[in-house]
Amino acid sequence: MAPLLELDQVSARYGQVAALHGVSLTVDEGEVVAILGANGAGKTTTLRSVSGTVRKSGDVLVAGKRLSRATPESVARIGVAHVPEGRGIFAELTVWENLRMGAYMVRRPDFKIVLDYFPWLESRRNQQAGTLSGGEQQMLALARAFLARPRLLMLDEPSLGLAPLVTREVFRVVSELNQKEGLAVLVVEQNAAIALGAAQRAYVLETGSVVVAGTADELRANDAVRTAYLGY
Amino acid sequence: MQQFFQTLTTGLSDGAIYGSLALALVLIYKATEVINFAQGEMAMFTTYIAWALMDHGAAWSWWAFFETLAIAFVGGIAIQRVLIKPLERASVLTMVMATIALLVILNGLAAWIWSPQLQFFPSPFPTSSWVIGGVHISKQDLGTFGIVAACVLVLWLFFRFTKLGLAMRAGALNPNAARLLGVRTSWLLALGWGFAAALGAVSGMMVAPTVFLTPNMMQAVLIYAFAAAVLGGLESPVGAVAGGIGLGVMLNMLGTYVHPVTSELRLPVALGVLLVVLLVKPAGLFGHVTVRRV
Numbered sequence: 001m002a003p004l005l006e007l008d009q010v011s012a013r014y015g016q017v018a019a020l021h022g023v024s025l026t027v028d029e030g031e032v033v034a035i036l037g038a039n040g041a042g043k044t045t046t047l048r049s050v051s052g053t054v055r056k057s058g059d060v061l062v063a064g065k066r067l068s069r070a071t072p073e074s075v076a077r078i079g080v081a082h083v084p085e086g087r088g089i090f091a092e093l094t095v096w097e098n099l100r101m102g103a104y105m106v107r108r109p110d111f112k113i114v115l116d117y118f119p120w121l122e123s124r125r126n127q128q129a130g131t132l133s134g135g136e137q138q139m140l141a142l143a144r145a146f147l148a149r150p151r152l153l154m155l156d157e158p159s160l161g162l163a164p165l166v167t168r169e170v171f172r173v174v175s176e177l178n179q180k181e182g183l184a185v186l187v188v189e190q191n192a193a194i195a196l197g198a199a200q201r202a203y204v205l206e207t208g209s210v211v212v213a214g215t216a217d218e219l220r221a222n223d224a225v226r227t228a229y230l231g232y
Numbered sequence: 233m234q235q236f237f238q239t240l241t242t243g244l245s246d247g248a249i250y251g252s253l254a255l256a257l258v259l260i261y262k263a264t265e266v267i268n269f270a271q272g273e274m275a276m277f278t279t280y281i282a283w284a285l286m287d288h289g290a291a292w293s294w295w296a297f298f299e300t301l302a303i304a305f306v307g308g309i310a311i312q313r314v315l316i317k318p319l320e321r322a323s324v325l326t327m328v329m330a331t332i333a334l335l336v337i338l339n340g341l342a343a344w345i346w347s348p349q350l351q352f353f354p355s356p357f358p359t360s361s362w363v364i365g366g367v368h369i370s371k372q373d374l375g376t377f378g379i380v381a382a383c384v385l386v387l388w389l390f391f392r393f394t395k396l397g398l399a400m401r402a403g404a405l406n407p408n409a410a411r412l413l414g415v416r417t418s419w420l421l422a423l424g425w426g427f428a429a430a431l432g433a434v435s436g437m438m439v440a441p442t443v444f445l446t447p448n449m450m451q452a453v454l455i456y457a458f459a460a461a462v463l464g465g466l467e468s469p470v471g472a473v474a475g476g477i478g479l480g481v482m483l484n485m486l487g488t489y490v491h492p493v494t495s496e497l498r499l500p501v502a503l504g505v506l507l508v509v510l511l512v513k514p515a516g517l518f519g520h521v522t523v524r525r526v
Contacts, residue, residue: 051412073411073415073417081412082412084412088408093398101402101413104395104399104413104414105413148413148414
């Protein structure tokens with residue numbers, strides 16, 4: 001069976017600056033896969049090449065189907081949710097309006113299941129989303145993405161600007177959604193320790209290329225990865 | 233007292249017209265940060281279409297009114313698709329030039345098709361007035377105010393309570409995030425142009441009975457609408473409507489009670505208001521500086 005997501009020799013550039021050089025990776029159904037790497041390694045660009053927010057060459061396949069002329073909205077409509085860097089919350093809208101936007105493509109959205117995972121959202125529904133804390137905004141972004149019932153959730157740097165305890169909570173919910181709902185996740189992270197804790201497999205990117213790939217356990221056992229990204 | 237109330241109702245009616253055109257400007261500005269200089273001429277052009285549909289202004293017809301709204305709506309969408317969308321990535325100045333070009337084209341086209349002569353345009357309301365406690369209230373003034381208020385209310389309900397309206401607001405705030413949620417923002421922008429064009433058509437059809445129909449009839453109204461929109465803060469739909477009504481009432485009050493302000497001075501006074509607002513409170517009365525938490 002074809003993997004849920006497959007990148008085959010994907011390259012991308014911003015103007016003159018090449019950001020990705022022939023990246024290949026796969027995500028299977030029900031899997032959590034992490035992309036690790038330093039700043040500027042091309043992690044964000046990898047996600048953006050899937051969601052159609054950067055011009056790319058090479059093939060991106062979702063469930064074996066090649067994405068032709070991929071625009072962000074068409075990729076969202078085939079079930080790939082992208083929570084971008086900075087979370088993409090509508091700060092001026094209320095929490096509830098943000099959630100309704102998450103359900104934009106769904107005829108009968110299931111708000112109840114989302115409130116089961118994020119019960120605190122109920123009491124904040126009329127609050128302006130911009131007034132939530134960073135961690136709450138990240139949770140709202142997750143909840144909003146999950147409302148569209150995607151096949152694949154792509155998370156860009158969910159730990160950015162969050163306290164360690166809050167980061168752990170975010171990853172706990174991600175793991176829960178993966179285990180209970182079978183949601184496949186592709187997560188980009190600088191915090192390798194916590195990402196490897198949640199992921200089954202991972203890729204390490206350096207200057208736009210995959211340098212190491214393997215299971216979470218293999219990567220933890222890899223000396224180079226350990227010293228460079230785990231710091232022990 | 234009687235004079236006061238009559239001035240007030242005329243002011244409300246003028247103000248509603250300025251406010252509706254100002255709201256049309258704000259709808260487009262909020263979504264694309266483009267000031268549509270052609271907004272007035274789009275309104276004028278659709279008013280000519282209404283006039284043609286009403287047998288060259290023989291008699292008012294509600295059927296023609298709604299038909300004109302539909303034509304304006306489709307026309308607004310077409311303008312966005314054909315003229316504005318290809319310039320999506322162009323600079324703001326390019327966009328402004330494009331809307332000014334559209335202004336000149338529509339103005340010339342209207343004069344060419346329908347001749348630049350003054351035409352009579354019928355009003356849906358009788359010229360008589362109600363007399364309440366010795367105060368004459370013009371049915372035309374009150375009716376104009378009512379129609380504009382109804383249109384604004386319908387738009388407000390749409391933006392407040394429908395999924396599409398919510399998506400249009402979200403798309404205006406953060407188009408990239410909206411697209412990632414599956415929103416076809418490009419079509420929603422076109423929809424915004426459609427609404428703005430229809431709203432402009434309402435203001436054109438309401439103003440035409442008093443100023444008569446000519447290709448230039450909306451130019452002064454557009455300047456009042458600019459002043460109203462700036463007064464309200466350019467990004468605030470409520471501000472645009474309130475700014476328009478405030479301006480309409482103020483201009484009429486000045487005309488009645490301050491004798492040096494004759495009709496020749498109305499436009500300079502309106503522009504004076506615009507300048508003062510820009511100097512003293514550039515964000516407008518209803519505008520706000522956005523604070524974002526990261």
